[in-house]
Amino acid sequence: MIYLAHMINNKKIKWVFFDVGGVLTDDKKTEIWRIKNLTSIAKKYNPAVTKDKVEKTHQQASKILGSINRNIFKILTKDKKKTKKAIEELYCRYKKKNYTNNSPVRSDALLVIKKLAKNYSLGLVANQPEATKIKLKKSNLDKYFSHFGVSKEYKLSKPNKKLFLTILKETKAKPELSVFIDDNPERGLIPAKKLGFTTIWYRHNYWGKRPFSKSSIDYEISNLNELLKLLK
Numbered sequence: 001m002i003y004l005a006h007m008i009n010n011k012k013i014k015w016v017f018f019d020v021g022g023v024l025t026d027d028k029k030t031e032i033w034r035i036k037n038l039t040s041i042a043k044k045y046n047p048a049v050t051k052d053k054v055e056k057t058h059q060q061a062s063k064i065l066g067s068i069n070r071n072i073f074k075i076l077t078k079d080k081k082k083t084k085k086a087i088e089e090l091y092c093r094y095k096k097k098n099y100t101n102n103s104p105v106r107s108d109a110l111l112v113i114k115k116l117a118k119n120y121s122l123g124l125v126a127n128q129p130e131a132t133k134i135k136l137k138k139s140n141l142d143k144y145f146s147h148f149g150v151s152k153e154y155k156l157s158k159p160n161k162k163l164f165l166t167i168l169k170e171t172k173a174k175p176e177l178s179v180f181i182d183d184n185p186e187r188g189l190i191p192a193k194k195l196g197f198t199t200i201w202y203r204h205n206y207w208g209k210r211p212f213s214k215s216s217i218d219y220e221i222s223n224l225n226e227l228l229k230l231l232k
Contacts, residue, residue, distance in 0.1 A: 012177060013120065013177055013178065013179055013198070013231070014120065014121060014173065014174070014177045014178065015120060015121045015122070015123060015171065015173040015174075015177065015178040015179070016116055016120045016121070016122050016123070016178070016179045016180075016181070016227075016231065017122075017123045017124065017125045017147075017167070017173075017178060017179065017180045017181070017197075018122070018123070018124055018125070018126070018180075018181050019124075019125065019126050019127075019180075019181060019182040019183060019184070019188055019202075020124060020126040020128050020132055020136070020150070021103065021126070021127075021128065021183070022182075022183030022184070022202060022204060023181055023182065023183050023202045023224075024105060024106060024109050024113075024136065024141070024224075025103045025104060025105050025106060025135070026103065026104055026105075026106050027103045027206075028204070028206045029102040029103070030102045030103045031206050031207070032206060033102070034069070035051060035054055035055065035058075035208070036051075037090060037093055038054050038069065038072055038073075038090065039051045039054045041073075041086050041089050041090055042054065042072070042073060042076045042077065042086060044086075045073075045076070045077040045079070045082040045085075045086060046076050046077055049076055051208070052208070052209055053076070054072060054076070055207070055208040055209050055210045056209065056210060056211060057072050057075050057076060058072060058207075058210055059186050059210050059211055059212060059213075060075060061074075061075060062159070062184055062186035062187040063159060063186045063187075063190070064159075065157070065159065065160055066157075067087070068187070069087060069090055070083065070087050073086040073087055073090075103135075105135060105136065105138075105139040105141065106224060108223065108224045108225055109139065109141060109224055110139060110140060110141060112224040112225060112227055112228060113141055113144045113145075114144055115228055116144075116227065116228070116231060117144040117145075119231075120231065121146040121147075121171070121173070122144055122145045122146060122147070123145060123146060123147030123148075123167065123171055123173070124145065124147060124148060124149060124150060124167075125158065125163065125164060125167055125180060125182075125188065125192075126150050126151060127150075127151045127157045127158050127187070128150040128151060128152065129150070129152045130150060130152050130153060132150055133148065133150060136148075146171065147167060147170065147171045149167065149170075151163060154166055154167075158182075158187050158188050158191065159186070159187050159188070159190065159191045160191070161191045161194070161195060164191060164192060164195055164197075165195070168195075174196075175192070175195045175196035175197045176196045176197075178197050178198070179197065179198045179199075179200060179231070180192040180197040180198070180199055180200070181199075181200040181201075181202055181221075181227070182199075182200075182201065182202065183201070183202040183203070183204060183207075185201055185212050185213055185214065185216055185217055186212070186213060189201060189216040189217055190213070190215075190216040192216070193215075193216035193217075193218075194216075198218050198219075199216055199217055199218045199219070200217075200218065200219045200220070200221055200227070200230070201214075201217045201219070201220045201221070202221055202222075202224075203220050203221070203222050204222065205222075
């Protein structure tokens with residue numbers, strides 16, 4: 001495997017695009033809560049459901065357009081009405097939990113983003129509501145991004161390649177001269193790799209036994225500071 005610094009020198013990388021959840025924000029608490037509740041709700045409609053089953057189904061669900069949570073319920077219940085009831089209960093629990101407050105911006109994000117912005121144009125390719133931008137702005141990250149749009153604004157979401165293509169057109173970035181960092185290979189890195197991006201997997205320690213496909217991964221990191229070594 002070629003060291004990324006050589007890739008940059010040879011390809012003259014211009015853009016670095018980021019996913020948000022699990023990359024710029026630490027979603028450990030929210031993810032543990034989500035899997036626990038996905039499991040308990042799905043189990044009402046399919047007693048054979050286990051946490052491990054939900055973990056593995058997550059990757060299958062990630063490849064399908066639409067909400068991962070909804071896709072998980074579709075796969076595990078195999079019934080439209082049950083899926084509808086299950087997703088309604090999950091979102092009701094979200095409201096009571098104030099789910100989004102448990103995903104803080106990573107402590108090292110500002111320093112890393114600030115340094116990268118000196119040499120690269122930075123952008124987002126993220127399945128997020130517009131409220132996420134407020135969180136990033138409060139951490140002073142927004143001023144370092146040349147592109148600061150999220151999926152809700154485009155009415156498109158990963159893994160739909162149209163989201164990537166729309167952002168590429170808007171930024172005039174070329175995928176072969178761009179890097180993309182995501183924590184979900186199936187959701188983000190597979191479509192990015194097919195388009196020609198150099199891909200980096202942010203591998204964290206809270207996604208259990210999910211059977212990730214590594215065919216679309218060029219490099220792996222376990223914290224944002226490692227990007228400064230790769231993107232010299």
